[in-house]
Structure formats: C-alpha cells, structure tokens
Amino acid sequence: MNATTEIAEATHTLAVLVDDEPGVLARVIGLFSGRGYNIESLTVSSVDTAAHLSRITIVTTGTPLIIAQIKAQLGRLVPVHSVHDLTLEGPHLERELALIKIRNVGEHRIEALRIADMFRARAIDSTLESFVFELTGSPSKITAFVELMSALGAIEVSRTGVVAIARGSNLDMPVFSTLEVNRKKAKQPAGKKAQKKV
Amino acid sequence: MATPRTPHTRKPDAQMNGAAIILKALQDQGVEVVFGYPGGAVLPIYDEIFKSNRIRHILVRHEQAAVHAAEGYARSTGKVGCVLVTSGPGATNAVTGLTDALMDSIPIVCLTGQVPTHLIGNDAFQEADTTGITRPCTKHNYLVKDVTRLADTIHEAVYVATTGRPGPVVVDLPKDILFAEGPYYAPNGNAHPSYKPQVKGDESAIERAVDLLAKAKRPIFYGGGGLINAGPKASKLYAELVRLTQAPTTLTLMGLGAYPSQDRQFLGMLGMHGTYEANLAMYNCDVMINIGARFDDRVTGRIADFSPNSTKVHVDIDPSSINKNVVVDLPIIGDAANVLEQMIKVWKAKGYKANAKPLEKWWAQIEKWRERKCLAFTEDTSIIKPQHAIKRLYELTRDRDTYITTEVGQHQMWAAQYFGFEEPNRWMTSGGLGTMGYGLPAAMGVQIAHPDSTVIDIAGEASYLMNIQELSTLAQYRLPVKSFIVNNQWMGMVRQWQELNHGGRYSESYSESLPDFIKVAEAFGGVGLRAETVDQLDDVIMEMLETDRFVLADIMVKKDENCFPMIPSGAAHYEMLLGPDDKAELETSENGMVLV
Numbered sequence: 001m002n003a004t005t006e007i008a009e010a011t012h013t014l015a016v017l018v019d020d021e022p023g024v025l026a027r028v029i030g031l032f033s034g035r036g037y038n039i040e041s042l043t044v045s046s047v048d049t050a051a052h053l054s055r056i057t058i059v060t061t062g063t064p065l066i067i068a069q070i071k072a073q074l075g076r077l078v079p080v081h082s083v084h085d086l087t088l089e090g091p092h093l094e095r096e097l098a099l100i101k102i103r104n105v106g107e108h109r110i111e112a113l114r115i116a117d118m119f120r121a122r123a124i125d126s127t128l129e130s131f132v133f134e135l136t137g138s139p140s141k142i143t144a145f146v147e148l149m150s151a152l153g154a155i156e157v158s159r160t161g162v163v164a165i166a167r168g169s170n171l172d173m174p175v176f177s178t179l180e181v182n183r184k185k186a187k188q189p190a191g192k193k194a195q196k197k198v
Numbered sequence: 199m200a201t202p203r204t205p206h207t208r209k210p211d212a213q214m215n216g217a218a219i220i221l222k223a224l225q226d227q228g229v230e231v232v233f234g235y236p237g238g239a240v241l242p243i244y245d246e247i248f249k250s251n252r253i254r255h256i257l258v259r260h261e262q263a264a265v266h267a268a269e270g271y272a273r274s275t276g277k278v279g280c281v282l283v284t285s286g287p288g289a290t291n292a293v294t295g296l297t298d299a300l301m302d303s304i305p306i307v308c309l310t311g312q313v314p315t316h317l318i319g320n321d322a323f324q325e326a327d328t329t330g331i332t333r334p335c336t337k338h339n340y341l342v343k344d345v346t347r348l349a350d351t352i353h354e355a356v357y358v359a360t361t362g363r364p365g366p367v368v369v370d371l372p373k374d375i376l377f378a379e380g381p382y383y384a385p386n387g388n389a390h391p392s393y394k395p396q397v398k399g400d401e402s403a404i405e406r407a408v409d410l411l412a413k414a415k416r417p418i419f420y421g422g423g424g425l426i427n428a429g430p431k432a433s434k435l436y437a438e439l440v441r442l443t444q445a446p447t448t449l450t451l452m453g454l455g456a457y458p459s460q461d462r463q464f465l466g467m468l469g470m471h472g473t474y475e476a477n478l479a480m481y482n483c484d485v486m487i488n489i490g491a492r493f494d495d496r497v498t499g500r501i502a503d504f505s506p507n508s509t510k511v512h513v514d515i516d517p518s519s520i521n522k523n524v525v526v527d528l529p530i531i532g533d534a535a536n537v538l539e540q541m542i543k544v545w546k547a548k549g550y551k552a553n554a555k556p557l558e559k560w561w562a563q564i565e566k567w568r569e570r571k572c573l574a575f576t577e578d579t580s581i582i583k584p585q586h587a588i589k590r591l592y593e594l595t596r597d598r599d600t601y602i603t604t605e606v607g608q609h610q611m612w613a614a615q616y617f618g619f620e621e622p623n624r625w626m627t628s629g630g631l632g633t634m635g636y637g638l639p640a641a642m643g644v645q646i647a648h649p650d651s652t653v654i655d656i657a658g659e660a661s662y663l664m665n666i667q668e669l670s671t672l673a674q675y676r677l678p679v680k681s682f683i684v685n686n687q688w689m690g691m692v693r694q695w696q697e698l699n700h701g702g703r704y705s706e707s708y709s710e711s712l713p714d715f716i717k718v719a720e721a722f723g724g725v726g727l728r729a730e731t732v733d734q735l736d737d738v739i740m741e742m743l744e745t746d747r748f749v750l751a752d753i754m755v756k757k758d759e760n761c762f763p764m765i766p767s768g769a770a771h772y773e774m775l776l777g778p779d780d781k782a783e784l785e786t787s788e789n790g791m792v793l794v
Contacts, residue, residue, distance in 0.1 A: 072518035078338040081392040
C-alpha cells in the first residue's frame with residue numbers, strides 16, 4: 001500500500017469525445033465523484049451538431065495507475081467514443097478564457113490597465129470605478145493576471161476551464177458532419193416553419 | 199435520446215403503439231419471460247401483454263425480487279433476464295437488484311415506467327428521477343422521449359446488457375410514449391457507434407502468457423465469474439488448458455462450477471473463506487493466470503502481501519478491471535472463451551508439454567497443504583452442524599439435476615465450501631454486493647427457466663425473511679423450489695465478526711421472534727419440514743427432494759458455529775485461521791478493523 005501512495009501524482013489533461021445526449025455529463029461527473037477521483041477543471045461543449053458529438057476536456061490529478069483507471073472507466077461508458085490523454089500523447093495546447101471584473105479608483109486603475117496591456121487582456125466594459133477584462137491564455141497566465149489584479153482592487157472572476165488540443169497535423173478526434181450539413185442547409189429553400197413565421 | 203443518433207433511412211417493418219413495439223422488440227431479441235409488477239405508468243404494456251401471447255409474465259411480490267429472479271434466470275441460462283416495473287417506487291425498489299447485477303456482471307434489461315414526458319420534473323404522482331437514481335447502478339440507462347427511437351433503444355439495451363462485461367440496463371419509458379403510434383424496426387445488426395467491447399485477445403500478449411505458463415515452476419490458474427459469463431464453452435476450454443498444463447486451479451465464489459469440483463487439479467475456492475491449499479498456492483506461486491476474476495478484496499486479503507513473488511497474467515473483458523486493485527505484469531483484454539482458445543492454440547502450436555519435474559515438486563507441496571484438511575470439522579452426534587447439513591444435502595443431490603442459490607452470510611460460505619459443482623451455471627449467489635434476500639427470488643427465476651430440475655435455495659433464517667413474500671409467487675406458478683434454511687437463530691456472519699472483532703458484544707444480531715417456518719410454508723400453500731437432530735437430517739432432505747411442491751426445510755443447526763477457514767480482514771493469505779483453536783492467535787490489525 002505504501003509503495004503506491006509514494007508514487008508521485010501528476011496532472012493530466014484528458015480529451016473525451018461523447019454522444020451529445022441528456023445525462024452524458026452526469027455520467028462523467030458521477031464517475032469521478034463516485035470513485036473518488038479529482039476534477040481540477042472540466043469543460044464541455046457540442047462540437048458536431050449533426051452527429052451529436054460533444055467534446056469534454058478534463059484536467060485531473062493522480063498516480064499513473066489512477067490516471068489509467070480513470071481512462072479505462074471513462075472508456076467503458078457507453079456514450080463515450082474516445083478518450084485521449086493529451087499529457088501522455090505528446091505536445092498539446094491548453095487555453096482558457098477568463099472575464100475579470102475589478103473595482104478600484106485612482107492610480108490603481110491606471111496600473112490595472114497597464115498590466116492588462118502587458119497580458120494582452122482587453123477591457124470590454126468600463127465604469128468610472130470598474131473594468132471588465134477579457135483574457136485568454138494558459139491557465140497559469142490567467143492565474144498570474146488574477147493575482148496581480150487582486151492586489152489592485154476588489155475583483156470578481158469567471159473562468160471557462162481548460163480546453164485543449166494536440167499540436168501537429170494529426171486529427172485524433174475528428175468531427176465530420178457539421179460543415180456538410182451546413183452546406184446542405186444553405187442549398188435548401190426556407191422550410192415550412194420559417195414560412196409560417198413570416 | 200430526444201434526437202435520433204442516426205436518421206432512419208430504413209423503412210419501418212410496421213406501425214404500432216409504443217407498448218406493442220416494446221413487446222415485439224423483446225420477442226425479436228429472444229426474450230421469453232419477463233419478471234414484473236404492474237402499476238399506473240406501465241399499464242399500456244400490461245394491456246399489451248394481456249392482448250398478445252408473446253411473452254410470459256411472472257408476477258412477483260416485490261420489485262427487488264423481480265430483478266433477483268431475472269438474475270437467477272440469466273445466470274442459469276446465459277440469456278438476458280428481463281424485468282418490468284412501474285415508475286417511482288417500482289423503480290426505486292428495483293435498485294438493490296440492479297446494483298447486485300452490476301456488481302456480479304449479470305445481463306439484465308429492466309423496463310421502468312415513467313410519468314408522461316410533459317410531467318417529468320413536476321413531482322408528479324409516482325415520479326422518480328429513475329435515470330438519475332440508476333445511473334451509478336447500471337451499465338447504462340436510457341430515457342425514451344421519442345417513439346421513433348423506441349425499437350432501436352430496446353434492441354440496443356439488450357445488446358449492451360449482454361455483450362462485453364454484462365450488466366444491468368434500464369430503459370425508462372414515459373407513459374405517453376407507450377401510447378404513441380410509432381414505427382417498429384427489427385434488429386438490424388449494425389455496429390454500435392461508440393460501444394465496442396474488445397473480445398479477441400492481443401496475439402503477442404497471448405503468446406507471452408503461454409510462454410510464461412510453459413516455463414512456470416509453480417503455476418496457478420485463478421478463474422472467476424467471467425468464465426461463467428463467457429458461456430459453457432469457456433469453462434470447457436478452461437478445463438482443457440488447465441489439464442494441458444497440469445497446473446492447479448482455484449476459483450472465486452463467482453467462478454464455482456467453471457472447473458469440476460471433484461477433479462484432482464481443483465484446490466477449492468480461494469479468499470477469505472477459501473481453502474488453505476488454494477490460498478497458500480496463490481501466495482507461493484511463480485506464475486498466476488487470472489481469467490475473468492477481478493482481484494476482489496475478499497480474494498486478495500492484504501494487498502501488500504498478495505502473491506508477492508509471482509508474475510501475474512490477467513485476462514478480462516473489462517479494461518477497467520486491469521490494475522485496479524493489483525498491478526499485473528501482463529494484461530490481456532478479451533472474452534475468456536476467445537482468449538482461452540487462442541492460448542490453447544499457441545500451446546499446441548509450440549508443442550509445449552507440462553513442465554513435469556518442477557510441477558511434481560509443486561504438487562507435492564500442495565498435497566502437504568491439502569493434508570491439513572482445512573474443511574474438516576468435528577461432527578456432533580445429536581446437534582446438526584451446519585457444515586454437515588450442507589455436506590449431506592450435496593451428497594443426497596449428487597445424482598440429480600440440481601441448481602443452487604444462496605442468501606448471504608455463513609450459510610453462503612458453507613455452501614461454497616461443502617457443495618461441489620461440476621459444471622457452470624449451477625450456482626447462483628450474490629457475490630459482489632452481498633445482498634441478503636437474494637436466494638429465494640433467484641431460485642424462483644432458475645425454476646422458471648428449468649421447470650423439471652431441482653432448485654434449492656440454501657438460506658439462513660435472517661436473510662430468508664428479507665424476501666419471504668415471494669413464497670406467494672412460488673405458490674401462484676407452482677414452482678417446486680426447495681428452501682434449505684440453515685437456521686442458527688443468529689445473523690451468523692455478523693455474530694462471528696462480533697465474536698472475533700468486537701469482544702463478543704452481540705449487538706442486535708440475534709434472530710428474535712422468528713416465525714414457525716413450517717406454518718409459514720403451510721400458510722403460503724407449501725410444505726414445511728424440520729430437522730432438529732442429526733438422525734432426522736437425511737429423512738428431511740429426502741422428503742424435501744421428493745415433494746413436488748415448494749418446501750421450506752427448517753434445519754436447526756448448532757447456533758454458535760463459526761465459518762472457517764478464515765483470513766481475518768486486513769491479513770494476508772498465509773495468516774489464515776484454520777479453526778476455532780486458531781482463535782487465540784487472532785488479533786485483527788487496526789487497519790483490518792476498518793475493512794468491511
């Protein structure tokens with residue numbers, strides 16, 4: 001038992017392609033809570049509306065054995081098409097988007113704008129005593145920015161969690177049908193429903 | 199499931215209402231029997247059952263029993279077990295059975311009624327979030343919201359339940375879907391888009407496994423429930439490989455019957471209440487071939503001291519079983535029958551022979567462990583020892599076509615130890631979940647599948663009371679199930695643990711106010727028998743076997759007998775207690791105390 005607990009835990013980013021159907025996210029989350037695995041970040045969105053596929057990005061930590069268990073457990077869920085361990089499979093990109101609202105006055109406002117400029121954050125809303133910055137980047141960059149902002153005023157933060165994809169030209173988890181369907185839709189004349197609305 | 203996964207390009211075979219679609223789909227899937235209980239949300243299906251003659255419905259007295267009956271049916275036939283219950287309480291009552299089937303990998307399709315789609319989420323009468331509740335206790339579940347998807351969903355449910363590592367699948371059916379007219383599609387045999395269990399083993403891994411086996415000096419086969427699930431062919435192939443290699447084999451509780459119990463190469467069951475020779479052979483082996491077992495904590499004991507010097511091969515159809523509890527050297531994903539066939543082929547192709555010299559030494563060692571006669575017990579001339587009762591039951595049923603189910607507890611372990619099984623599918627027990635109340639309904643399902651066979655529920659009096667209402671089902675369908683109640687007036691296994699681990703403080707484990715089981719049997723329309731002394735035992739067993747109605751045999755046994763051998767929880771295989779005299783040495787470790 002000691003031997004296994006001494007093995008270092010590592011953070012892994014998993015990409016999971018699933019059927020976009022009700023309850024699929026509950027299955028994934030239930031698996032993590034039911035078996036006591038960590039979730040550091042989880043994002044999900046439909047990526048192929050015609051084939052009803054969603055892509056889930058999960059950041060989790062564990063020993064190599066636990067990570068292997070997580071992948072095997074995910075893989076055996078019926079609506080899961082594929083599981084990729086981006087951390088193991090090679091170089092990959094991780095990005096996150098954050099909206100940060102800061103409330104402050106005076107010199108701190110100017111300093112906040114200066115730092116935002118350095119981080120290439122955009123101010124997308126402003127009052128005389130607040131800004132909302134939009135920032136994308138690696139999770140660590142966003143964390144660094146949030147820490148700096150918190151020194152300059154009261155802040156509110158909304159982060160998306162990590163999305164990730166492998167570098168290089170390989171399409172490990174391709175989606176097919178979205179474009180094709182859009183093309184078909186464009187060719188078709190307006191449907192009955194659309195006419196009714198008019 | 200609101201939107202079709204793939205648009206239907208096929209022409210439907212017919213138009214009918216949802217309830218008829220379900221029955222037609224089940225029929226096309228080969229389902230002959232459904233165990234169920236009606237209620238408001240499933241009335242359209244019951245109406246269709248009434249009108250058509252397609253499927254035999256067995257009316258149980260509690261939904262938990264419906265699932266256990268379907269499990270008994272499935273386990274004894276290799277077919278899918280089918281359950282039909284209503285919404286709300288019907289579904290929640292089925293949850294224990296579903297969890298049991300999940301833990302023991304039994305193929306079940308459970309149809310649950312649901313309030314109409316427009317009322318879902320409104321806290322309607324008899325509404326429960328069935329898919330939410332059953333998500334962690336099923337292999338998969340569906341909520342059907344579109345009647346055009348209904349036929350394919352039923353087909354898919356049967357496919358998912360029966361393939362790969364089998365398990366329970368729930369299909370939740372809103373009442374409006376049952377009334378709606380829709381298309382019926384026959385099974386089309388198309389591959390599932392995402393669910394693709396791997397059934398053939400990797401050839402290079404199989405070659406390495408066979409090489410290991412051929413070179414092994416102290417090999418052992420460790421077979422589990424996966425052998426049973428892979429069909430009778432898997433057990434045949436398993437026996438063939440074990441005999442080719444001349445290696446010893448042990449089986450888990452779920453695997454009993456996969457190898458003939460009377461064969462010299464069989465060491466008995468392993469684990470917490472397994473035999474001395476099986477556990478010590480596991481501890482001392484140099485190559486372990488695990489086929490369809492999952493290194494359960496009841497089998498491994500203390501993980502750090504589990505077979506420390508062996509090279510471990512693990513064959514399993516479920517990738518998540520690999521390296522879950524025990525790290526193995528050579529995993530092989532695949533169906534047991536396929537992999538065994540591949541292994542035998544390689545063994546023969548390479549012209550391997552059993553490794554005679556080292557095996558001779560290994561067997562000599564095993565015979566020494568065997569000489570300890572770990573299952574010996576002191577007979578009593580008047581009081582019936584529970585071990586003796588089961589031994590006699592075994593001996594008196596050996597020439598019969600017998601199926602055994604059990605409840606959970608001491609009697610279950612004694613049955614596993616003293617009742618021998620020569621072929622698969624004859625032994626139905628709740629292994630993973632340990633569900634008291636399993637045995638009687640499971641026996642019911644077995645008897646439905648095998649009307650002319652002898653079906654015996656080896657029970658404890660406490661477990662038996664948990665689903666005793668099913669005697670009414672036995673009466674209704676004239677099922678001659680025999681209940682062999684090993685009655686010690688204690689929750690025996692609880693009492694044993696209280697004796698060993700809790701200073702003999704027998705908190706709430708006495709079976710107080712027991713009914714008169716003879717009168718219970720008679721009240722339900724069966725026959726009640728009782729044996730109170732050793733000389734009455736055989737007569738009662740024979741009378742029980744020769745009665746063509748259901749029988750409760752109340753076997754009054756020694757009250758404080760403990761189940762040995764035993765590996766205390768948290769201990770290793772070599773720290774086995776062989777009998778009550780070993781008790782003095784026993785001190786369960788602090789780590790062991792917290793284990794279940």
